[in-house]
Each structure stands twice: as C-alpha cells, then as structure tokens.
Amino acid sequence: LCPAGLLPLCSRVWGSGARERAGLPPAQRRAFSNNKMLVELDEGSGVATVKFKSPPVNSLSLDFLTELSIGLEKLENNRGCRAVIFTSAVPKIFSAGLDVTEMCGKSTEHYAEFWRVVQNIWLRLYGSNMVTVAAINATGKTGLTWALCLWQGSSPAGGCLLALSCDYRIMADNPKFVIGLNESQLGIVAPFWFKDTFVNVVGHRIAERSLQLGSLHSAPEALQLGIVDELVPEEKLQDKAAAVVAQWLALPDHARQITKSMMRKSVLDRLLTHQEEDVQNFVGFISKESIQKSLRMYMEMLKKRKG
Amino acid sequence: LCPAGLLPLCSRVWGSGARERAGLPPAQRRAFSNNKMLVELDEGSGVATVKFKSPPVNSLSLDFLTELSIGLEKLENNRGCRAVIFTSAVPKIFSAGLDVTEMCGKSTEHYAEFWRVVQNIWLRLYGSNMVTVAAINATGKTGLTWALCLWQGSSPAGGCLLALSCDYRIMADNPKFVIGLNESQLGIVAPFWFKDTFVNVVGHRIAERSLQLGSLHSAPEALQLGIVDELVPEEKLQDKAAAVVAQWLALPDHARQITKSMMRKSVLDRLLTHQEEDVQNFVGFISKESIQKSLRMYMEMLKKRKG
Amino acid sequence: LCPAGLLPLCSRVWGSGARERAGLPPAQRRAFSNNKMLVELDEGSGVATVKFKSPPVNSLSLDFLTELSIGLEKLENNRGCRAVIFTSAVPKIFSAGLDVTEMCGKSTEHYAEFWRVVQNIWLRLYGSNMVTVAAINATGKTGLTWALCLWQGSSPAGGCLLALSCDYRIMADNPKFVIGLNESQLGIVAPFWFKDTFVNVVGHRIAERSLQLGSLHSAPEALQLGIVDELVPEEKLQDKAAAVVAQWLALPDHARQITKSMMRKSVLDRLLTHQEEDVQNFVGFISKESIQKSLRMYMEMLKKRKG
Numbered sequence: 001l002c003p004a005g006l007l008p009l010c011s012r013v014w015g016s017g018a019r020e021r022a023g024l025p026p027a028q029r030r031a032f033s034n035n036k037m038l039v040e041l042d043e044g045s046g047v048a049t050v051k052f053k054s055p056p057v058n059s060l061s062l063d064f065l066t067e068l069s070i071g072l073e074k075l076e077n078n079r080g081c082r083a084v085i086f087t088s089a090v091p092k093i094f095s096a097g098l099d100v101t102e103m104c105g106k107s108t109e110h111y112a113e114f115w116r117v118v119q120n121i122w123l124r125l126y127g128s129n130m131v132t133v134a135a136i137n138a139t140g141k142t143g144l145t146w147a148l149c150l151w152q153g154s155s156p157a158g159g160c161l162l163a164l165s166c167d168y169r170i171m172a173d174n175p176k177f178v179i180g181l182n183e184s185q186l187g188i189v190a191p192f193w194f195k196d197t198f199v200n201v202v203g204h205r206i207a208e209r210s211l212q213l214g215s216l217h218s219a220p221e222a223l224q225l226g227i228v229d230e231l232v233p234e235e236k237l238q239d240k241a242a243a244v245v246a247q248w249l250a251l252p253d254h255a256r257q258i259t260k261s262m263m264r265k266s267v268l269d270r271l272l273t274h275q276e277e278d279v280q281n282f283v284g285f286i287s288k289e290s291i292q293k294s295l296r297m298y299m300e301m302l303k304k305r306k307g
Numbered sequence: 308l309c310p311a312g313l314l315p316l317c318s319r320v321w322g323s324g325a326r327e328r329a330g331l332p333p334a335q336r337r338a339f340s341n342n343k344m345l346v347e348l349d350e351g352s353g354v355a356t357v358k359f360k361s362p363p364v365n366s367l368s369l370d371f372l373t374e375l376s377i378g379l380e381k382l383e384n385n386r387g388c389r390a391v392i393f394t395s396a397v398p399k400i401f402s403a404g405l406d407v408t409e410m411c412g413k414s415t416e417h418y419a420e421f422w423r424v425v426q427n428i429w430l431r432l433y434g435s436n437m438v439t440v441a442a443i444n445a446t447g448k449t450g451l452t453w454a455l456c457l458w459q460g461s462s463p464a465g466g467c468l469l470a471l472s473c474d475y476r477i478m479a480d481n482p483k484f485v486i487g488l489n490e491s492q493l494g495i496v497a498p499f500w501f502k503d504t505f506v507n508v509v510g511h512r513i514a515e516r517s518l519q520l521g522s523l524h525s526a527p528e529a530l531q532l533g534i535v536d537e538l539v540p541e542e543k544l545q546d547k548a549a550a551v552v553a554q555w556l557a558l559p560d561h562a563r564q565i566t567k568s569m570m571r572k573s574v575l576d577r578l579l580t581h582q583e584e585d586v587q588n589f590v591g592f593i594s595k596e597s598i599q600k601s602l603r604m605y606m607e608m609l610k611k612r613k614g
Numbered sequence: 615l616c617p618a619g620l621l622p623l624c625s626r627v628w629g630s631g632a633r634e635r636a637g638l639p640p641a642q643r644r645a646f647s648n649n650k651m652l653v654e655l656d657e658g659s660g661v662a663t664v665k666f667k668s669p670p671v672n673s674l675s676l677d678f679l680t681e682l683s684i685g686l687e688k689l690e691n692n693r694g695c696r697a698v699i700f701t702s703a704v705p706k707i708f709s710a711g712l713d714v715t716e717m718c719g720k721s722t723e724h725y726a727e728f729w730r731v732v733q734n735i736w737l738r739l740y741g742s743n744m745v746t747v748a749a750i751n752a753t754g755k756t757g758l759t760w761a762l763c764l765w766q767g768s769s770p771a772g773g774c775l776l777a778l779s780c781d782y783r784i785m786a787d788n789p790k791f792v793i794g795l796n797e798s799q800l801g802i803v804a805p806f807w808f809k810d811t812f813v814n815v816v817g818h819r820i821a822e823r824s825l826q827l828g829s830l831h832s833a834p835e836a837l838q839l840g841i842v843d844e845l846v847p848e849e850k851l852q853d854k855a856a857a858v859v860a861q862w863l864a865l866p867d868h869a870r871q872i873t874k875s876m877m878r879k880s881v882l883d884r885l886l887t888h889q890e891e892d893v894q895n896f897v898g899f900i901s902k903e904s905i906q907k908s909l910r911m912y913m914e915m916l917k918k919r920k921g
Contacts, residue, residue: 167519187866189873200511204814205840208877212781212870213862226512248520252494252601256519259496263515294866474826507818533819555827559801559908563826566803570822 036064038089039071046082047245048075048130053089057096060158062110064099065117072124082253083131083245086162087238094136095159100186104295108283115282118158119193119275125165126197127268129257131248134163135241136171136179137234156216157181157190163228164197167248167260170240173231175218180227184214187294189285191278196267202226343371345396346378353389354552355382355437360396364403367465369417371406372424379431389560390438390552393469394545401443402466407493411602415590422589425465426500426582432472433504434575436564438555441470442548443478443486444541463523464488464497470535471504474567475551480538482525487534491521494601495593498585503574509533650678652703653685660696661859662689662744667703671710674772676724678713679731686738696867697745697859700776701852708750709773714800718909722897729896732772733807733889739779740811741882743871745862748777749855750785750793751848770830771795771804777842778811781874782858787845789832794841798828801908802900805892810881816840 031040041048050071052058075081088094102114125132160179163169171179181198183190190198190211198207206225210217222228232240248256271278285291338347348355357378359365382388395401409421432439467486470476478486488505490497497505497518505514513532517524529535539547555563578585592598645654652665664685666672689695702708716728739746774793777783785793795812797804804812804825812821820839824831836842846854862870885892899905 168516184865184869184873187869189869189876192876195876200515202512203510203817204877205816208814208874209782209843211873211877212865214865214869229516251491251519251521254597255491255494255496255521259491259518260515262496262499262502263511263518290868475823507822509819510817536823558798558826558828561904562798562801562803562828566798566825567822569803569806569809570818570825 034067036067037071039075041075041078041081043080045246046080046249047242048081048084050075050084050086051089052087052095055090057093058088058090058159059096059099060118061099062102062114062117065114065121069117069120069124072121072128076124076128076130081130082249083133084128085133085135085238085241085245086166087135087137087241094134095156095162097156097160098158100295100299103188103286104292104299108287111283111286112279115279119271119278122161122165122193122197123268123271125162126264127261129253129260131245131256132166132168133241133244133248134166134169135237136163136169136177136228137237157183157194160227161194161197164201168230168244169228170230170232170237170244171219171222171228172234172237173219174234175220177219178216179219179222180214180216181211182214182216184212186214186298187291191282193267193271193278196270200264200267341374343374344378346382348382348385348388350387352553353387353556354549355388355391357391357393358396359394359402362397364400365395365397365466366403366406367425368406369409369421369424372421372428376424376427376431379428379435383431383435383437388437389556390440391435392440392442392545392548392552393473394442394444394548401441402463402469404463404467405465407602407606410495410593411599411606415594418590418593419586422586426578426585429468429472429500429504430575430578432469433571434568436560436567438552438563439473439475440548440551440555441473441476442544443470443476443484443535444544464490464501467534468501468504471508474555475537476535477537477539477544477547477551478526478529478535479541479544480526481541482527484526485523486526486529487521487523488518489521489523491519493521493605494598498589500574500578500585503577507571507574648681650681651685653689655689655692655695657694659860660694660863661856662695662698664689664698664700665703666701666709669704671707672702672704672773673710673713674732675713676716676728676731679728679735683731683734683738686735686742690738690742690744695744696863697747698742699747699749699852699855699859700780701749701751701855708748709770709776711770711774712772714909714913717802717900718906718913722901725897725900726893729893733885733892736775736779736807736811737882737885739776740878741875743867743874745859745870746780746782747855747858747862748780748783749851750777750783750791750842751851771797771808774841775808775811778815781862782844783842784844784846784851784854784858785833785836785842786848786851787833788848789834791833792830793833793836794828794830795825796828796830798826800828800912801905805896807881807885807892810884814878814881 030043031038036052036054038051038053039048040051050068052064054061054064058064072084075084098118103111106114156178157180160181163179171177181190181194183194195207195211198211202210202225209215210225217225217227219228219231223231230240337350338345343359343361345358345360346355347358357375359371361368361371365371379391382391405425410418413421463486467488470486478484488497488501490501502514502518505518509517509532516522517532524532524534526535526538530538537547644657645652650666650668652667653662654665655662664682666678668675668678672678686698689698712732717725720728770792771794774795777793785791795804795808797808809821809825812825816824816839823829824839831839831841833842833845837845844854
C-alpha cells in the first residue's frame with residue numbers, strides 16, 4: 001500500500017538491475033540502490049541491510065523518508081525477507097535526523113506531506129513483522145558529528161526514533177557520538193508517539209527528563225540509560241549486528257511476531273486512531289510564527305557555530 | 308469458591324490427619340500432604356510453606372495445578388494464614404513449568420480445562436491478600452536442570468510466572484540455573500496477562516526483548532534484570548525467605564493489602580473481563596495443526612537431546 | 615484561584631514589605647516571608663527559592679500546606695518566575711511530611727479540608743509550568759532526623775511526595791537521612807495519585823515493593839532506586855540546585871512546558887476526574903475507628919520511643 005502523498009514516487013525508485021550493478025549472483029544476494037540508500041537482501045539468510053547513503057549526514061528529508069518508506073514496504077511484503085539491519089554508508093554518522101529545512105519556510109501542504117511520511121515510517125518500522133536491528137555506526141572526533149548535524153541543520157531526534165523503533169540497538173563504542181530526542185532544544189515538541197516509543201524503551205522517568213531537556217546522550221550514557229542495548233568497537237559493528245539477527249531468527253517467526261505485536265499494539269493503535277489529528281497538530285504548531293522564528297534562530301545559531 | 312472444572316477434585320485433596328502424620332503438635336503447626344505438594348502452616352507465625360514435591364521436575368500438570376489452586380484457596384480463606392512461601396522439595400529444581408503434554412494431542416475440552424486452572428492459579432496468587440514469597444531453590448551442574456526440563460517436556464515459563472506473581476523472589480545463587488518465560492522457543496505465545504505480570508516486574512523494554520527471544524536467564528542475569536529480588540546461597544534460602552516474610556508481616560495487614568490491590572488491580576481486572584475470551588483464544592491457538600506440529604517437534608527435539 | 619477552604623487565608627499571607635526586611639534591592643530580588651516559609655524571587659534569573667521554616671520539622675500541617683498552595687499559585691501566575699527551588703531553612707530536615715495530628719481526632723469537615731489542600735498542592739506542583747527542583751538538605755546524626763519526625767508525629771511521606779512531584783531531586787549525601795512513602799507503616803494507604811507519581815519516577819516494581827513495606831530509604835538507596843536524581847555534599851546543595859535550574863532554563867520554556875504536560879497529563883487528569891470522590895474516600899477511611907485507633911497507637915509508640 002502506497003501511503004497518501006507517496007504514489008508519484010512509487011514507480012521511480014527500486015529500479016531493476018540493481019543486483020547486477022552490485023556484481024552479485026542473482027539468486028543469493030539482491031541489491032537495490034537508489035538516491036538515498038542501498039538495500040541488500042541476502043536471500044539465503046533472509047536478512048536485508050539498509051545502508052543510508054545520503055551525504056553529508058543522512059538527513060531525513062522528504063525524499064529520504066519517502067524512499068525509506070517504500071523500501072520498508074517492499075521488504076515487509078517480501079516473504080523471503082525476515083530481518084533488516086539499518087546502518088550508514090556515510091563515514092562517522094548514522095543519521096542526523098529530521099531535516100529542519102522541511103519544517104521551515106514551507107507551505108502547510110508541504111508540512112502535512114512531510115509529517116505523513118514520518119508517521120508512515122514509524123508505523124511500518126515499529127509494527128514490522130521483521131526482526132529490526134539498528135547498527136549505529138557513527139564515531140568521530142569531538143564535535144565532528146555534532147558539527148555535521150549543525151552544518152546540515154538537522155535534528156538528531158529522527159535518527160534516534162528510527163533506532164528506538166527497532167528490536168535491538170547496537171552503537172559504536174565512542175563517547176564522542178551522541179543520540180537522543182532533542183526537539184526541546186529547537187523549541188519544538190516530540191509528538192506523543194515519539195514519547196510513547198521512548199517510554200517503552202527507557203521508562204517514564206528517563207524519558208521525561210531527557211525529553212524536557214532535549215538531551216543528546218553520549219554512547220556510554222545511552223547504554224546506561226537503556227537507549228541502546230550494546231556498545232561494540234566500530235569495526236565489529238556489522239558482525240555483531242549479523243550475530244544478533246541470527247540469534248533472533250533462531251526463534252519461530254510466528255510466535256515472535258505475535259509477541260512483538262502484543263507488546264507494541266497499544267502504542268501503534270494510539271497513533272492510528274489519531275493520525276490525521278496528529279498531522280493537523282503538527283502543521284498548526286510548526287506553522288506558528290513563533291515556532292518558525294525559533295527554527296530560523298536555531299539554524300542561524302548552527303551556521304554561526306559552524307563558522 | 309471452587310473454580311469451574313475443579314469441583315470433582317475438591318473433596319479428595321487436603322485430607323485430614325496430615326499434621327498427625329507430620330508428628331507436630333496440633334495447635335502449632337499443621338501439615339497437609341497430598342500427591343503433588345506439601346503444605347505446612349505455622350499457626351504461631353501465620354506463615355505457610357508450600358513445597359512442590361512432584362518428581363522429577365515439578366511439572367505443572369493439570370493435577371498439580373488443580374491441587375495448587377485448591378491449596379491456595381484454603382490458605383487464603385484461613386484467617387490464621389498471613390503469608391506463603393513457595394519452594395521445592397525436589398532437589399535441584401523449583402518447577403519445570405507448564406506440562407507440554409497437557410497442550411499436545413488432547414481434546415479442546417482438555418485444553419480449556421487446563422487453561423482455566425492456569426488462569427485461576429494466577430488470579431489467586433497475583434491477587435492474594437497474603438504475603439507471597441518464592442524461594443527458588445534450584446541448583447545443579449551445567450545442563451542438569453535444563454536436561455531435567457527437557458526430559459519431562461516442560462516449559463520453565465509456568466514456574467517463572469508463579470514466581471513473578473509473588474511479592475518477593477529469592478533465588479539460589481547458582482549461575483547454572485535459569486528462569487524465564489520461554490514460550491517463543493516452543494512456537495507459542497505468552498498470554499497478555501503473563502506479559503502484564505512480567506512488565507510490572509521488569510518494565511516494558513526488558514519484557515519485550517525477553518519475551519520475543521523466549522530467554523531463559525541465569526540467576527545473576529535474573530537479578531540484574533530484576534526478575535528476582537535477591538540471590539542467596541542455597542543453604543540459606545529458607546532462612547532468608549522466613550526473614551523476608553517476617554519483615555513484610557511487621558506491617559499492618561490491612562494497609563499492605565489495600566496497597567497491593569491498588570498496584571495490581573488493573574492487570575487482574577484485564578483478565579477478569581476477558582477470561583472466557585482468553586480461554587477460547589488459547590484453545591483455538593493450541594489446537595491449530597501448525598502449533599501442534601511445532602510442539603511435537605519441540606518434544607521430539609528434547610527427546611533427541613536427552614538421548 | 616483560591617481553592618475551596620483557603621479563601622479566609624488568602625488575605626493574610628504574602629504581606630508586603632518582605633523584600634525591604636530582607637534588605638535587598640527591590641527590582642532584583644523580592645522576598646516574601648510568612649509564618650511557615652520564606653519565598654525569595656531573583657527577578658534577574660526568574661528563579662524563586664521556597665525555604666520551609668516551620669520548626670522543628672517542617673511538618674505539613676493545614677496551615678503550612680495552605681501557605682504553600684497560595685505561594686505556588688502566586689509564583690505560577692508571576693510571569694517573571696520561571697523556576698522554583700524547594701529547600702529547608704530548618705537545620706537537618708527537609709520536611710517531616712503530613713502532620714498526623716491533622717488526621718487524628720478531628721471532624722470529617724476538617725479531614726476534607728485538609729485533604730483538599732493536599733490535592734491542591736500536588737495538582738499545582740506536578741502540573742507546574744515552572745521548572746521545579748527539590749534540594750533535600752537534611753543531614754543529621756543517626757536517628758536524629760527520625761527522632762525529630764517521631765517527636766512531631768509526622769509521616770515523611772508528604773515530604774517525599776513534594777520532592778517526587780518536582781522535575782529534579784537533589785539530596786544531601788548522608789546515609790543517615792531517609793526518604794520514602796511510609797503510609798503502610800501507619801496503617802494507612804497512599805492515595806492512587808501518590809502511587810501514580812511514584813510509579814512515574816521509579817517504575818512499577820520498585821513502587822509496589824516500597825509502598826507495600828512503607829519503606830524509608832537512605833540517601834544512597836534512594837539514589838540507586840531512582841527516588842532522587844543526585845546526591846551532593848550538603849554544603850554544595852544550593853549551588854548544585856542553582857546549576858540544575860540554570861541547565862533546565864537554558865531550554866525554550868514553551869517546548870519544555872508542553873513536553874512536561876505531555877508526560878504528566880494522564881496522571882493529573884486521573885485525580886481531576888476523581889477529585890471529590892478521592893476526598894470522600896480519604897474522609898471515610900481516616901474516620902474509621904480502626905484507622906483512628908491505629909494512628910493513635912502510632913503516635914503513642916512515637917512518644918514512647920522519644921521518651
């Protein structure tokens with residue numbers, strides 16, 4: 001099912017011939033490449049890898065999110081695909097998060113379209129029948145990652161939400177990298193389903209404090225708070241992700257899927273029953289002149305820091 | 308109140324004369340013995356001890372659960388009984404959990420009867436006015452406990468649920484013993500009220516991961532995750548359980564009982580309002596040929612591992 | 615809005631001239647002093663400090679709570695006030711909690727009036743738009759703090775609730791001081807909204823155990839359980855509180871306030887929709903002869919221990 005607003009894009013992505021371009025035997029490994037990400041499916045194991053490759057910082061623009069949404073739908077509907085690993089092909093950054101430029105100085109129609117895709121990705125990912133693992137492979141010198149985010153004008157929150165919606169989160173063991181839902185720092189507010197997802201992972205108290213402060217947590221702190229499940233040296237990240245997926249796939253799919261659905265259904269249903277209301281809330285809030293001003297100030301500040 | 312399906316058994320258990328057989332002064336300590344467990348009530352302290360004695364692995368068969376249900380009812384209605392300690396009289400095992408043979412190759416009527424008793428035990432135990440303590444006294448050489456479970460074809464999940472429904476859990480400090488809700492490994496799904504109970508003890512994230520993987524956790528891991536409250540050397544387990552009960556009984560019963568009810572009522576009510584629906588769900592699920600096949604395969608695998 | 619029962623007091627507190635008495639420049643720091651607490655507002659930073667000064671133990675009597683309620687209302691409505699720090703001007707004690715004498719041997723009208731003020735304080739504090747920090751500055755020799763509570767016949771629970779309702783809790787690092795919701799020890803029951811507040815801070819399991827036992831936790835234990843966020847040496851408590859407030863105030867108010875409301879609204883709404891019912895429950899429970907007897911016994915016990 002193509003979500004509203006995505007139909008025009010359905011035909012142009014996921015072009016054929018990708019696996020040939022990747023030089024792999026057709027029956028064993030299929031690769032789809034498009035503008036923003038590389039998708040490889042190992043048909044033997046049923047494990048797909050989605051590599052974000054939208055330099056410089058894998059910013060979650062409308063185009064990026066649209067491709068990701070369609071990619072997730074294709075994998076979900078492919079009976080040969082049982083698991084997905086999300087990682088980055090861009091050195092030193094997983095995702096800088098939602099692209100602030102999509103929320104600033106655009107039309108209300110644009111805001112609505114953007115928000116529907118964000119909702120859609122989360123509904124697919126949080127409710128996925130596949131085993132989903134985030135391999136957060138960012139490292140960098142002090143300030144580098146942050147500077148990259150600043151440069152692009154992104155909020156890391158969206159990248160964090162993608163990771164929080166997976167079944168398991170592995171992060172490169174580098175205290176210089178940060179993860180968190182930092183909406184508050186931009187003067188905006190995480191929607192209730194970001195909050196619900198976060199609470200389900202770290203509990204009410206940690207979520208309340210972290211969301212109010214818009215905290216970005218270092219890798220060791222993220223482990224301690226339960227935002228990620230494990231830290232590993234960056235060079236072992238892919239192996240570790242593969243090992244985790246293998247462990248989860250050793251279970252019978254059907255029982256695992258029903259169990260996952262039982263754990264997540266009430267939170268998914270809350271958005272499903274308030275989806276259009278949530279779009280209108282977002283559009284109304286983001287269109288306010290005070291919020292637009294706040295976002296412009298944030299982006300100005302980033303430019304100055306970068307300079 | 309005898310639950311439906313249990314009436315025919317009410318008259319044959321809890322026979323008189325048990326305390327005489329135990330050689331104890333009648334006014335101070337009463338012991339009831341039956342096929343599957345030994346119940347001793349110290350009338351001075353108001354503390355009962357329920358010792359599971361159904362070798363080899365205290366498998367939770369229909370007979371075992373029926374006796375436990377009636378035993379709990381008797382203790383609950385006895386104004387002289389204020390607390391219960393659950394432990395095992397079988398060396399090296401607390402309980403291997405629900406007896407898979409009760410769920411495999413039987414009639415739908417049998418499945419329904421079995422499931423009603425499981426529900427009934429949980430409703431009694433999770434909603435008990437008594438202080439309830441699980442003294443999980445299993446230790447063993449590597450693989451021994453597990454081999455015993457395999458031999459009997461049991462799932463440890465039921466034993467874990469009994470422990471999770473108590474007010475306090477003390478476990479023998481042995482890394483070789485395991486505890487957990489491992490339904491997923493059998494291709495079946497923990498019902499929502501197992502899940503609710505688990506979430507109330509360990510929080511949403513740990514429950515989600517552990518239930519999806521059907522994890523069996525070692526004693527140190529169980530302590531770290533909050534599945535048990537304390538580890539003690541096995542030889543000190545009974546003393547520790549008695550000390551914990553004494554601490555809890557120092558509080559006024561009435562305030563403690565209302566507090567406990569306030570904490571647990573919403574989860575208890577959820578099953579009470581969906582009890583028959585839950586029976587039908589269980590019967591429908593377990594009767595599926597695919598699930599029966601999965602359970603037969605599981606038991607075959609156990610036999611082979613044992614052999 | 616003056617809550618019912620508080621109107622007669624509205625005119626006599628918050629007298630003018632307080633800042634002159636405090637010898638501070640009028641435009642920068644305003645101090646209001648009354649019988650039970652000192653309120654200072656730094657107009658430069660927008661940070662108010664509420665210092666409890668009701669010796670010997672800052673017992674939460676009807677008078678104390680009424681002044682606190684009105685004080686909170688004034689600060690909340692003062693657009694120049696963005697944050698409040700709660701601390702004590704009484705050496706070695708933050709607050710001994712609810713004054714048991716207000717719940718013992720009085721009329722049902724008195725109980726109802728008392729309980730409405732307790733509700734009102736919590737609704738204001740838990741739902742406050744201001745940043746709220748508890749600086750729990752009690753230290754003392756072994757037993758001193760406890761003896762003070764006993765002497766006054768107070769339950770520490772009320773003081774703990776004030777702290778739990780703040781955004782952040784800093785406690786003087788002294789293992790001899792205790793914090794907790796100890797209603798069970800008095801034979802009474804924490805109302806559901808105390809419980810909800812506690813669960814939101816420490817999670818279901820810790821709350822269940824601590825509330826059933828009416829536990830008073832030492833400072834290190836309170837940190838470990840998450841009841842407080844940080845321990846600091848007592849002489850650094852005020853500096854630390856100021857630093858925490860500065861960190862929280864660095865965020866845009868509007869986004870932080872909406873986020874806070876999103877996290878707390880469901881729990882606040884639960885009391886708002888059952889407020890009068892909760893008053894009647896409290897009055898009915900506390901008026902019972904058995905409960906009155908229990909409270910009298912508790913106070914007798916305290917007097918004997920003190921003697």
